[in-house]
Amino acid sequence: MRKHKFIDKHPVVGSILMGLLLLFVSSIIMNLCAMIHTQVLGNRSELFNILYTVIGALAGFAFYKLWFTPEFKGAFSGGNLKKGFIYCSPFIIYWIITAIAMLIDHKFELKGLPLTTIRVSITAGFIEEMTFRHGIVSTMLRNQNRKEWILKASIISSIVFGLSHAFNIFAGANPLSTLLQVVTAGCLGVFFSAIYISCGNILPGIILHAVHDIYAISTTASVSESGVITGGLSFSDIIDLICCIALAIYAIKYYLSLKNQDEIVKIWDQKWIIKQEETKDLRSDIDNHNLEVQDD
Numbered sequence: 001m002r003k004h005k006f007i008d009k010h011p012v013v014g015s016i017l018m019g020l021l022l023l024f025v026s027s028i029i030m031n032l033c034a035m036i037h038t039q040v041l042g043n044r045s046e047l048f049n050i051l052y053t054v055i056g057a058l059a060g061f062a063f064y065k066l067w068f069t070p071e072f073k074g075a076f077s078g079g080n081l082k083k084g085f086i087y088c089s090p091f092i093i094y095w096i097i098t099a100i101a102m103l104i105d106h107k108f109e110l111k112g113l114p115l116t117t118i119r120v121s122i123t124a125g126f127i128e129e130m131t132f133r134h135g136i137v138s139t140m141l142r143n144q145n146r147k148e149w150i151l152k153a154s155i156i157s158s159i160v161f162g163l164s165h166a167f168n169i170f171a172g173a174n175p176l177s178t179l180l181q182v183v184t185a186g187c188l189g190v191f192f193s194a195i196y197i198s199c200g201n202i203l204p205g206i207i208l209h210a211v212h213d214i215y216a217i218s219t220t221a222s223v224s225e226s227g228v229i230t231g232g233l234s235f236s237d238i239i240d241l242i243c244c245i246a247l248a249i250y251a252i253k254y255y256l257s258l259k260n261q262d263e264i265v266k267i268w269d270q271k272w273i274i275k276q277e278e279t280k281d282l283r284s285d286i287d288n289h290n291l292e293v294q295d296d
Contacts, residue, residue: 002067022131028056087255098240108219128209132158134196161185180237
């Protein structure tokens with residue numbers, strides 16, 4: 001069985017790098033599929049772009065499982081799917097409130113559902129959940145002291161997720177709106193990660209994320225088909241921020257609460273299967289690393 005000493009000694013940095021590695025792998029597979037298609041069949045329709053996005057994401061999930069074979073059961077294996085979908089339900093209230101706010105603000109606009117919007121949303125659902133929830137959260141919860149890492153994994157992965165949206169400014173996004181999006185995305189990241197952590201299956205988060213992006217792009221006048229915010233700040237943006245903060249607080253208080261953490265640990269004990277002797281080696285390596293740090 002492969003040892004993962006760097007991740008064991010540096011769980012935060014190692015987990016973030018793992019998430020980025022999955023993003024890199026999935027991007028290569030997506031681009032490879034697109035290149036072969038162009039060479040053989042010519043121009044690609046959005047339907048094929050969607051297909052290659054899903055293939056790339058599934059390749060990333062498969063790569064992760066292979067990397068940690070035979071320790072990890074898989075992002076789609078085990079857990080409690082029913083609970084995961086039930087935990088998505090607060091988003092319905094969020095959508096209703098933000099829709100009302102946009103109507104008041106004259107920013108609500110039904111723009112239809114072009115394939116570009118569907119592609120962008122599915123890409124976000126699969127690729128971002130694979131990178132930030134699966135890649136980072138799953139790796140952090142590999143730690144044997146899982147209960148200590150439940151909240152850490154949610155917060156750290158969400159900070160990285162929020163900061164990743166800062167790059168939208170290079171795509172022409174409004175600077176102030178981009179700053180706000182960093183915060184709101186971080187808060188939504190807490191909610192998405194809480195669903196994954198508490199139910200142990202990535203599927204509900206992928207579907208919720210994709211549906212939310214479809215809603216946001218197809219109903220908000222200031223958001224382009226590619227998901228870039230071009231308008232300035234307004235009343236509805238502040239309402240959206242308040243709702244996102246409320247969702248994050250709700251997820252931490254109820255989904256990741258202390259009374260639920262024993263059940264969460266049981267779920268992740270089943271997803272990560274590490275033999276007893278390897279657990280001893282892992283703890284020994286971590287203890288030795290801590291002693292080296294103290295000596296320094």
